Amino acid sequence: MNDILRQTADFLLSHDNFDILTHAYPDGDTLGSGFALCLALRQKGKNARVITTNIPNDFTFLQENITEQSFETETVVSVDVADEKLLGSNREKYEGRIDLCIDHHMTNKIDAPLRCVDGAAAANCEILFELFKLMDIEITRDIANNLYTGISTDTGCFRYTNTTSATLRAAADILDIGCDSAYINKVMFETKTRKKLALEREVYDTMEFCFDDRCAIIAVTLDIQKRIGVGDGELEGLASIPRQIEGVQIGITMREKEPGVFKVSVRADENVVNAAQFCAGFGGGGHAAAAGCSVKGSLQEAKQQLKDAVKEVL
Amino acid sequence: MNDILRQTADFLLSHDNFDILTHAYPDGDTLGSGFALCLALRQKGKNARVITTNIPNDFTFLQENITEQSFETETVVSVDVADEKLLGSNREKYEGRIDLCIDHHMTNKIDAPLRCVDGAAAANCEILFELFKLMDIEITRDIANNLYTGISTDTGCFRYTNTTSATLRAAADILDIGCDSAYINKVMFETKTRKKLALEREVYDTMEFCFDDRCAIIAVTLDIQKRIGVGDGELEGLASIPRQIEGVQIGITMREKEPGVFKVSVRADENVVNAAQFCAGFGGGGHAAAAGCSVKGSLQEAKQQLKDAVKEVL
Numbered sequence: 055m056n057d058i059l060r061q062t063a064d065f066l067l068s069h070d071n072f073d074i075l076t077h078a079y080p081d082g083d084t085l086g087s088g089f090a091l092c093l094a095l096r097q098k099g100k101n102a103r104v105i106t107t108n109i110p111n112d113f114t115f116l117q118e119n120i121t122e123q124s125f126e127t128e129t130v131v132s133v134d135v136a137d138e139k140l141l142g143s144n145r146e147k148y149e150g151r152i153d154l155c156i157d158h159h160m161t162n163k164i165d166a167p168l169r170c171v172d173g174a175a176a177a178n179c180e181i182l183f184e185l186f187k188l189m190d191i192e193i194t195r196d197i198a199n200n201l202y203t204g205i206s207t208d209t210g211c212f213r214y215t216n217t218t219s220a221t222l223r224a225a226a227d228i229l230d231i232g233c234d235s236a237y238i239n240k241v242m243f244e245t246k247t248r249k250k251l252a253l254e255r256e257v258y259d260t261m262e263f264c265f266d267d268r269c270a271i272i273a274v275t276l277d278i279q280k281r282i283g284v285g286d287g288e289l290e291g292l293a294s295i296p297r298q299i300e301g302v303q304i305g306i307t308m309r310e311k312e313p314g315v316f317k318v319s320v321r322a323d324e325n326v327v328n329a330a331q332f333c334a335g336f337g338g339g340g341h342a343a344a345a346g347c348s349v350k351g352s353l354q355e356a357k358q359q360l361k362d363a364v365k366e367v368l
Numbered sequence: 369m370n371d372i373l374r375q376t377a378d379f380l381l382s383h384d385n386f387d388i389l390t391h392a393y394p395d396g397d398t399l400g401s402g403f404a405l406c407l408a409l410r411q412k413g414k415n416a417r418v419i420t421t422n423i424p425n426d427f428t429f430l431q432e433n434i435t436e437q438s439f440e441t442e443t444v445v446s447v448d449v450a451d452e453k454l455l456g457s458n459r460e461k462y463e464g465r466i467d468l469c470i471d472h473h474m475t476n477k478i479d480a481p482l483r484c485v486d487g488a489a490a491a492n493c494e495i496l497f498e499l500f501k502l503m504d505i506e507i508t509r510d511i512a513n514n515l516y517t518g519i520s521t522d523t524g525c526f527r528y529t530n531t532t533s534a535t536l537r538a539a540a541d542i543l544d545i546g547c548d549s550a551y552i553n554k555v556m557f558e559t560k561t562r563k564k565l566a567l568e569r570e571v572y573d574t575m576e577f578c579f580d581d582r583c584a585i586i587a588v589t590l591d592i593q594k595r596i597g598v599g600d601g602e603l604e605g606l607a608s609i610p611r612q613i614e615g616v617q618i619g620i621t622m623r624e625k626e627p628g629v630f631k632v633s634v635r636a637d638e639n640v641v642n643a644a645q646f647c648a649g650f651g652g653g654g655h656a657a658a659a660g661c662s663v664k665g666s667l668q669e670a671k672q673q674l675k676d677a678v679k680e681v682l
Contacts, residue, residue, distance in 0.1 A: 206527075212539075213525040213553040219540035225526075226536035239527040246612045255572055258565065298560045 055172055059181075062170040063188035065154055066095065071128035072102040075152065077135045078142025079317070080106055081290075082113060082242065086204030087133035087156070087178045089116045093200070094182075094191045101125040107142045110290060112241055116203060119196050129153050134178035134204075136339055137163045156181060161330055161339045176216040179204025183224050198233035203242070206235075210294070211243050215324065215343055250288045253278070257292060262357075263302075269364050270296035273308040273316075273353055293319035293344075303327060304368065306360055308353070316349045316356045327367050335363055369486055373495075376484040377502040379468055380409065385442035386416040389466065391449045392456025393631070394420055395604075396427060396556065400518030401447035401470070401492045403430050407514070408496075408505045415439040421456045424604060426555055430517060433510050443467050448492035448518075450653055451477045470495060475644055475653045490530040493518025497538050512547035517556070520549075524608070525557050529638070529657055564602045567592070571606060576671075577616075583678050584610035587622040587630075587667055607633035607658075617641060618682065620674055622667070630663045630670045641681050649677055 074091055076084040088104040095102040101123050109117070130152050135141060136159035138149050155164040158181060160173035175181045179201045186193060193201070205225055209217045212225070229235055246254075253274070260273045272295060279289070289309060297305025303323040308316045318336070321344050322329040329345035336359075338347025349356040388405055390398040402418035409416040415437050423431070444466050449455060450473035452463050469478040472495060474487035489495045493515045500507060507515070519539055523531045526539070543549055560568075567588070574587045586609060593603070603623060611619025617637040622630045632650070635658050636643040643659035650673075652661025663670040 210558075211525055211527040212536075213520075213557045215550045215553075217549070219543040222526075222536045222540035222543065226533035226540065229533040229536065235531070236529045239529075239531075243527045244524075244608075244612050245614050247614045251572065251575075251613060255569065258569055261565075294558075298558050299565060300559050300561045 055174075058170050058172075059184055059188055062154065062156065062168065063185055065168055066091075066131075066185070067098065067189060069129040069153075070100045071125045072100065073127045073130050073148070074102060074104045075130065075132040075135055075141060075144060075148055076104060076106050077140040078107050078144075080109060080113070081134075082207030083177045083179055083204040084134035085109065085113050085116055086200040086202075086207070087182055089120060090179065090182055090186075090197050090200035090204070091131065091133060091156075092120060093194065093197050094186055094189065097191055097194075098189070105144055105148075107144065111285075112290070113203070115241075116200050131156065132164060132166070133182075134158070135164065136161055156185070159339070159341065161334075161341075163339075174218070176214070176218060176221040177205040177208035179208070180221055180224050183228070193228070193231045195232055195234070198228050198231050199238065202228050202233045202235055203238050206238060207242055211239060216341070247288055249282055249284050250291075252282050253284050253288060253292070254295070256282065257295065261296065261299075263299075264361060265364060265368050267299075267301050268303045268368055269306065269361075270299050270302045270304075271306045271308065271357060271360065272296050273357070274310065275353060276310045276313065279310070293321060297321035297323075304329075304332070304364055306364075308349070308356060308360070310353070311348075314350055314352060316351075316353075317346065318349050318356075318360065319346050320344070332363060332367060369488075372484050372486075373498055373502055376468065376470065376482065377499055379482055380405075380445075380499070381412065381503060383443040383467075384414045385439045386414065387441045387444050387462070388416060388418045389444065389446040389449055389455060389458060389462055390418060390420050391454040392421050392458075394423060394427070395448075396521030397491045397493055397518040398448035399423060399427050399430055400514040400516075400521070401496055403434060404493065404496055404500075404511050404514035404518070405445065405447060405470075406434060407508065407511050408500055408503065411505055411508075412503070419458055419462075421458065425599075426604070427517070429555075430514050445470065446478060446480070447496075448472070449478065450475055470499070473653070473655065475648075475655075477653075488532070490528070490532060490535040491519040491522035493522070494535055494538050497542070507542070507545045509546055509548070512542050512545050513552065516542050516547045516549055517552055520552060521556055525553060530655070561602055563596055563598050564605075566596050567598050567602060567606070568609070570596065571609065575610065575613075577613075578675060579678060579682050581613075581615050582617045582682055583620065583675075584613050584616045584618075585620045585622065585671060585674065586610050587671070588624065589667060590624045590627065593624070607635060611635035611637075618643075618646070618678055620678075622663070622670060622674070624667070625662075628664055628666060630665075630667075631660065632663050632670075632674065633660050634658070646677060646681055 155166040158175040307319040324342040333345035333347040336347035469480040472489040607621040621633040638656040647659035647661040650661035
């Protein structure tokens with residue numbers, strides 16, 4: 055991994071005019087990676103911008119000090135993107151054009167000339183922190199906030215099984231440099247809007263247990279979303295609910311994106327079920343403990359497809 | 369602090385036959401501290417036992433490899449106990465008899481001959497980890513599990529504002545030594561019993577907002593506890609619910625212990641309200657962001673007393 059990191063640092067230092075790609079339905083790690091890399095490259099006198107799709111409200115503070123830049127794209131880097139399919143509305147423009155992919159998904163499928171992929175890193179921002187050391191980047195407060203957001207959100211604030219001692223030490227170093235961890239933790243992990251509270255109560259009512267209570271499924275229909283008036287921001291974090299119930303080995307959260315299309319988040323006890331493999335069966339992907347996919351059909355049809363697949367793996 | 373740690377290490381190494389006191393309604397930090405210290409002292413060939421009151425189910429694994437020992441008490445050490453009042457049913461026996469108090473509560477009031485109190489430590493187990501280095505203790509898996517449990521539970525798994533880079537580095541070192549962090553995190557932070565799920569739904573219904581929604585209060589009456597059939601174990605963690613609601617600066621959780629007696633947990637935005645000071649007004653104590661006390665009266669009377677006090681501080 056050290057050789058690859060060195061090569062990646064050299065690549066970044068010797069190129070310019072960067073488009074940095076993040077994945078669709080962006081989370082803290084892809085956005086934190088994107089903005090941190092953008093700030094680092096600009097510190098080195100380069101042009102760089104982050105290509106995103108709708109950024110949830112909670113994350114808008116990450117790009118506070120990033121001004122617009124106009125330039126002709128020369129170099130395309132993807133961060134925390136496991137597959138070009140996950141580029142969403144930016145896919146068409148950038149497919150086949152990625153020069154460097156920096157990612158921590160073992161299942162990464164991007165066929166870029168330079169690939170910096172470390173499946174052992176809990177967050178992509180952990181890889182960037184190492185890269186920045188090699189690139190001699192001064193970790194400013196803005197960079198630190200982005201890195202901390204990526205690392206903390208992808209580890210559930212250090213509670214998921216992907217957390218290693220390296221993760222904790224990276225976070226410790228970032229705290230020492232100075233970052234707004236109290237604010238970030240509060241916003242990411244300790245704040246529930248009134249709407250989210252209402253949403254949770256509704257969602258609890260949809261919870262269905264099956265296969266001897268080893269599987270739990272919740273569904274957030276468009277009807278519920280409309281009734282409570284919640285957007286993407288409030289829907290984050292629901293995915294962890296079913297898996298948290300005692301005895302549940304696979305927790306499934308179905309979120310209706312448009313009539314008849316469900317975005318499905320799967321959280322699994324990786325000793326029993328591999329969530330990434332499970333989701334791959336529906337054209338999705340992710341990690342062993344947390345993955346996602348899309349399923350089409352009515353609520354009942356989509357749920358039945360998922361249950362059939364659960365039956366196979368439990 | 370280094371001198372005190374050295375003195376404390378010397379004290380422990382030069383004494384024997386230890387009773388280690390934990391606080392009533394024990395949490396992960398007092399129990400983790402107690403059992404870790406007990407194991408460390410036994411490693412040095414000493415007699416030691418932990419004096420506890422009802423240990424919640426989730427924590428029983430911590431004492432798995434601690435056998436009973438019978439000896440005449442010579443030395444009394446308290447761990448994570450801010451005040452002798454908090455010894456509960458053990459108060460009468462040990463009041464005035466504490467030789468050494470090891471604690472991380474700034475508000476510590478124990479008048480022991482030797483006091484090892486560090487208010488900067490996020491968890492008491494963080495202090496013990498430093499002490500064990502000075503005492504040349506081999507950190508076994510059992511000791512590591514106890515220390516990790518204390519550190520992780522007292523910081524909400526590294527998300528509360530008390531978490532420092534030192535906390536994260538101590539946890540990283542403990543992970544490297546080898547501890548069952550995945551199991552501990554799962555049990556402490558990622559598991560909800562079906563009963564707890566039911567309880568949360570009931571408790572959400574009791575939520576009352578006041579003072580422009582800057583204060584939220586929930587109440588777990590004996591009636592609710594009886595109806596759902598929950599014990600102390602399931603009631604842990606409720607205290608964080610009201611404070612999590614967006615805009616809430618002081619979150620109060622009232623838990624009826626016996627008819628007309630409420631154990632009150634207060635969580636506050638420490639920039640606005642000092643929870644320890646707030647609770648001191650009711651004879652309680654704790655930290656700036658998290659503290660506790662008892663209030664007597666009917667639900668309405670007790671709640672009114674609390675609201676009157678909130679009015680004073682907001």
